[in-house]
Amino acid sequence: MARKFFVGGNWKCNGTVEEVKKIVTVLNEAEVPPEEVVDVVVSPPFVFLSLVKSLLRSDFQVAAQNCWVRKGGAFTGEVSAEMLVNLGIPWVILGHSERRLLLGETNEFVGDKVANALSQGLKVIACVGETLEQRESGSTMDIVAAQTKAIAGRILDWNNVVLAYEPVWAIGTGKVATPTQAREVHTALRKLLHDNVSPEVAASTRIIYGGSVNGANCKELAAQPDVDGFLVGGASLKPEFVDIIKSATVKSSA
Numbered sequence: 355m356a357r358k359f360f361v362g363g364n365w366k367c368n369g370t371v372e373e374v375k376k377i378v379t380v381l382n383e384a385e386v387p388p389e390e391v392v393d394v395v396v397s398p399p400f401v402f403l404s405l406v407k408s409l410l411r412s413d414f415q416v417a418a419q420n421c422w423v424r425k426g427g428a429f430t431g432e433v434s435a436e437m438l439v440n441l442g443i444p445w446v447i448l449g450h451s452e453r454r455l456l457l458g459e460t461n462e463f464v465g466d467k468v469a470n471a472l473s474q475g476l477k478v479i480a481c482v483g484e485t486l487e488q489r490e491s492g493s494t495m496d497i498v499a500a501q502t503k504a505i506a507g508r509i510l511d512w513n514n515v516v517l518a519y520e521p522v523w524a525i526g527t528g529k530v531a532t533p534t535q536a537r538e539v540h541t542a543l544r545k546l547l548h549d550n551v552s553p554e555v556a557a558s559t560r561i562i563y564g565g566s567v568n569g570a571n572c573k574e575l576a577a578q579p580d581v582d583g584f585l586v587g588g589a590s591l592k593p594e595f596v597d598i599i600k601s602a603t604v605k606s607s608a
């Protein structure tokens with residue numbers, strides 16, 4: 355069965371109420387391929403989750419950008435998975451490189467977070483990716499394999515997981531991975547799932563690309579065999595996000 359295209363918009367730590375309303379208006383008015391063709395999931399900062407959920411069209415979904423590693427309690431500043439479920443937020447992004455690198459989240463910690471979020475009923479966009487130094491030293495696959503295995507070992511039901519490959523050197527730099535670079539890692543990750551989890555999971559799990567995706571480069575990337583969609587940062591705050599959603603048709607018409 356074909357994997358449904360997936361386009362996530364990670365708004366990161368951006369926006370005011372007014373800006374959020376403008377972005378949602380653009381999305382709500384956009385003509386995009388139907389739900390059967392593409393999953394669209396936008397991820398505003400925690401404080402705007404309810405607002406976005408209340409305003410956003412019903413065929414698009416909402417994700418949090420993080421959640422706490424275990425049940426809530428005395429953890430000042432954290433938001434638990436069960437709170438997100440209680441708010442009706444279906445998705446969460448976990449393991450983003452900005453959290454790994456700036457906040458010291460380890461592979462093991464990300465694995466724990468993924469396990470906890472899934473156990474509470476959330477769907478997870480799990481991120482992996484190498485730094486420029488790691489790519490240049492030839493260790494890209496070792497790094498993303500270790501990150502992926504730490505996550506994979508904690509997943510019982512892969513139906514609720516999307517794997518995002520986001521090379522750190524491509525994030526927010528305007529230096530997008532070439533279609534070949536993206537395809538190489540996506541294909542290797544699918545093989546890793548095949549060998550370490552199961553052929554069925556490898557065939558059905560969506561592996562999406564993130565890192566300087568925009569309206570101009572999305573079609574060529576979308577055409578790559580193992581690229582099942584995108585996790586978009588900067589361009590998800592702009593009207594061109596609609597063009598990125600439309601790149602799903604590259605797959606559906608293939």
Ligand SMILES: O=C[C@H](O)COP(=O)(O)O
Nearest residue numbers: 364525526565566587588
């Ligand atoms: O989560 C999204 C990624 O970090 C990509 O960000 P970017 O599109 O601004 O490079």
